[in-house]
Each structure stands twice: as structure tokens, then as C-alpha cells.
């Protein structure tokens with residue numbers, strides 16, 4: 001979702017901002033812009049890609065202070081007019097903003113009745129409000145702080161004042177924002193990737209704080225204007241982690257990285273005695289709870305459905321899995337000693353965060369499983385488990401999904417052992433087998449590309465069926481396919497199709513069936529026959545040992561419980577090739593954002 005980058009230093013800022021915005025492209029956006037200050041403010045903005053913005057930026061303008069933005073439309077259509085930066089009426093103040101201002105109509109009615117607005121955005125309200133308050137207070141910092149204190153909702157803001165070439169005003173509430181520190185410069189960015197080309201030193205910001213970002217200093221203030229001190233942290237990222245290298249797309253690179261990620265997880269979660277290494281407080285929280293509530297969205301929700309299987313089957317604790325955006329407004333009756341597990345690749349998903357805020361208020365413990373340890377969900381939960389997957393840039397989540405399942409499996413086994421349960425399951429050994437199986441599959445790209453060409457060349461829709469844990473993998477397969485290829489895809493429990501959806505099966509409708517579970521192998525194959533009898537073009541993906549003649553693809557044998565980590569790989573690759581052959585923008589599918597920071 002929207003991204004911010006700002007720089008104040010000695011270098012010409014255009015390239016620093018454009019480079020930073022390119023690093024934020026993965027978050028999803030539909031327009032972009034920058035503003036630079038040198039004697040006057042110069043704004044370039046476009047609807048569309050950063051490449052178009054590059055062409056629009058005047059090369060002859062030089063400046064050492066600027067702010068930039070990628071916008072994912074919430075208030076107002078994606079257009080040049082609604083793209084950021086936005087300016088106050090006099091042109092003195094220029095702003096970029098991420099998030100959603102919930103009370104923007106109230107602010108408009110109360111403070112801006114006489115102001116003529118130029119855009120449809122809630123952002124313009126903020127910059128106009130700052131101008132009105134500054135006219136009254138004659139103190140920009142006081143006006144800025146007063147303005148943000150009047151706002152409700154989520155925001156990350158960077159503001160420049162045409163009359164001050166030594167300050168960027170920064171504020172944050174609920175939306176992610178970091179300050180980047182340098183020798184004779186400072187920066188601000190939605191995430192560390194956007195500033196990694198200039199620094200690896202960052203300061204976290206807390207909600208409702210404001211910052212005066214200057215070349216030689218960074219002053220963080222609380223909502224009352226009191227200075228706050230904070231130690232920087234070093235971003236543990238390598239710039240090569242966020243490059244495509246020789247790959248045509250990040251998604252393909254990230255699919256290929258999965259075996260390494262699983263091996264990294266084994267390494268990170270094992271001690272010298274080959275035992276599971278886990279924060280003892282997490283172990284205790286798992287042991288003490290009487291029910292687990294997993295909260296997540298999208299692919300992370302699908303990983304949660306499988307996490308439920310691991311935890312219930314191995315650790316014998318009841319688990320409920322909830323879609324974050326629903327739970328927030330429709331909280332079920334909770335058990336006496338609940339433990340909340342938030343699963344989120346980005347750690348910034350606003351729907352999940354909103355539940356976390358509610359459950360913290362109720363006093364319930366929270367564990368976040370995330371790929372970004374410094375993220376909001378990680379900071380605000382009591383405990384964090386890190387995925388160690390490395391940055392995931394493609395909008396379609398792949399390696400984070402399999403990493404989430406691996407970490408959930410380790411957590412389930414650790415809890416079972418802590419409870420004294422006897423288990424005939426060594427997660428590290430089984431995950432090592434999974435990593436090898438993944439490698440065998442990523443080596444079979446040509447075969448999977450052929451399957452994508454044979455089954456999905458021009459289809460309008462596609463169904464995924466499975467039973468038991470295969471059903472959950474089918475849900476993930478269908479999400480992958482629809483989000484990047486725009487084929488309407490749905491996942492169903494094998495037995496459920498005939499209760500309605502089978503009416504949609506026509507001559508040639510693709511149906512992808514997963515058959516990796518012994519106890520349902522017979523029945524899922526029966527479901528395939530039912531759809532074939534009605535003309536479906538079916539494809540069975542089975543596991544070695546359960547396969548039959550005619551199966552389209554056979555995955556290597558792994559432990560029953562861990563098959564999702566492996567069976568999803570052909571689905572990821574089939575989706576990738578289906579999207580590629582339809583000329584879709586694989587890494588940046590339309591309308592989607594990587595990090596969904598608005599509810």
C-alpha cells in the first residue's frame with residue numbers, strides 16, 4: 001500500500017527519492033510523485049509507474065531536500081490530481097501521507113469551510129489544516145503537532161515548508177514509518193528497503209510521535225511536544241536481498257528460495273543439542289492457554305488453517321482460525337485463557353492490527369509470527385516468532401507461506417513436548433526432507449509451465465479441490481492463481497462441489513485436485529470423476545506412494561502433515577506461468593498491495 005520516502009542532506013535528492021520509491025513499488029500503487037525544495041517547491045506527479053515519474057521529473061532541478069510517495073487509492077480515483085504530494089492553498093506547505101483519516105469530513109467542516117480543495121483526498125485536508133493552524137499560531141512545529149493531534153485514523157506523514165530548507169516534518173500513527181540516519185543527512189521511509197541504498201541505521205517511531213528531521217539532527221517529540229530519545233537499530237538486510245538478480249520476476253526468485261528458507265528456519269530454531277530453540281515465555285504461554293485464536297488475512301490465513309491442524313493434532317490444544325477483518329467486528333465468545341496468534345508476513349496488516357489492539361485491551365496475551373521483526377504487529381504483541389524468509393517483494397506471497405507453516409509446525413511440536421506428550425515426529429528431520437522435496441520441484445519448472453499452458457491457456461475460471469489439509473492448500477492455490485492471472489479461481493472441499501458449484505462445470509472447465517492424503521485418496525479421486533463426467537478438464541496433483549496412472553504431477557513423499565509445504569509449490573509455479581502467458585504483471589498485480597495498511 002502507499003509508500004513514503006523523504007531525504008534531507010547534501011546530495012541531489014531526485015535520484016535518492018526515485019530509487020527509494022522503486023524499492024517501495026512492491027507494496028502496490030497506482031500513482032506516484034515527488035516534491036523537492038530549492039528556493040521554491042517543485043512537484044512532479046503521475047498516474048502510473050515510477051518509470052513514468054522518472055520521465056516527468058525535470059533533470060535541471062537540483063535540491064538537497066525532498067519527499068516522495070507511491071499512492072494506492074483510498075479516497076478518490078487513481079489520477080494525477082489525487083496523486084501525492086499535495087499542497088496547501090498558498091503553496092507554502094507540501095505533504096505526502098499514507099493511511100486513512102477517519103474524521104476528515106469533521107476537520108473539513110470545522111476548520112476548512114473557506115478553503116477551496118483541489119483534490120478528492122483526505123490528505124489535502126491535513127496540509128490545508130496545517131496552513132490554517134499556522135496562520136493562527138505562527139509556529140510551524142506547533143501547527144503541525146496540533147494538526148496531527150486533531151486527526152483520527154491512520155497516518156504516516158512527511159511535510160515540507162517552502163520557507164524552511166532545513167526541516168522535514170514527520171508524524172506517524174498506526175501506519176509504518178522509520179527514520180533513516182546518516183553522517184550528514186537524514187531520511188524517512190515507510191520501510192527500511194526504501195532507504196537501504198543510503199543507510200542501514202534506523203530509528204523506530206511510535207504512534208502519535210512527531211519528528212523534526214534536519215540535516216544535522218533528528219528530534220522526536222511526543223504528542224505534548226516533549227523530546228523523546230531512542231537508540232537506532234541496524235537493518236539486517238542486504239541490498240542484494242531486495243534485487244531480482246538474474247530472475248525475470250521476484251515471485252519466481254522467491255519460489256526458488258523456499259528450500260533455503262526452510263533450511264534457515266531449521267538452523268534458527270535448533271540449539272547445539274539439536275533441540276528446539278524457542279523463547280521459554282512463548283513455550284509457557286502456549287502451555288498455559290486453554291484455546292488458541294489464530295488471526296490473519298489472505299495467504300497468512302491459509303497458513304493459519306494449517307497451523308490449526310498442526311497444533312490440534314500434535315499439541316492437543318483447540319484452535320480457532322479467524323479472518324482478521326471479520327473478527328474485529330464480530331468477536332466470538334472467548335475461552336477463559338485464550339492465546340492470540342497473529343500471522344502476518346509484513347507485520348503491518350491493519351485488519352490484524354485492529355484485532356491485536358482490541359485483544360490487548362482485553363488483557364489477552366499475543367504472539368506474532370512475522371517476517372518483519374520490527375513491524376507493528378511484532379512490536380505490539382507480547383512475543384514474536386521470526387520467519388527468517390528474507391524480504392518478500394512479489395505481491396503474491398510464496399516463501400512466507402511455507403515459512404509460516406514450518407514455524408507453526410515447530411511451535412506445535414515444542415508445545416507438545418513441553419506438555420509431556422509423546423510424539424513420533426521430529427520436525428527438524430521432517431523439514432529437512434521437505435526442503436529437499438521443494439528443491440526437486442523447483443527443478444521441474446518446464447513440466448509445470450507445460451501444465452499451465454495445457455490447462456489454463458484461455459480459461460475464464462478454474463476450481464481447486466481437496467479434502468482435509470489438501471482443501472486448505474487448494475484455497476491457497478486458488479488465491480495465487482486469481483491474484484496474479486485474474487482467472488476466477490475458487491477452492492472447495494472435494495465433497496462440497498456437488499452441493500452447488502458443480503453447476504458451473506462445463507466442457508473444458510479446469511479442475512485441479514490435490515491428492516496427498518492417504519485417508520481421503522479414494523474419495524477425492526471419486527470427486528474428480530464426478531466433475532470429469534460433466535466435462536471438466538481435470539488435473540490431479542498427487543504424492544508419491546499415493547499416485548495413480550494418469551496423474552498430471554507427482555510430488556515427492558514427505559510426512560503427511562507437512563505435505564502443504566510441498567504440494568503448494570506446483571500450484572505457485574502453475575499460477576506464475578499462467579500469469580506470465582497472459583502477459584500479466586506478475587510481481588505487481590492490478591489493484592493489489594503487498595502490505596495492506598488500511599482496514
Ligand code: M6R
Pocket residue numbers: 297298299300301343344345346347348349352395396397398479480483593594595596
Ligand atoms: O502481510 P500479511 O501476511 O499480513 O498479508 C496478508 C495478506 O494481505 C496477504 O497474504 C495477501 O493475501 C497476499 N497477496 C497473498 O498472496
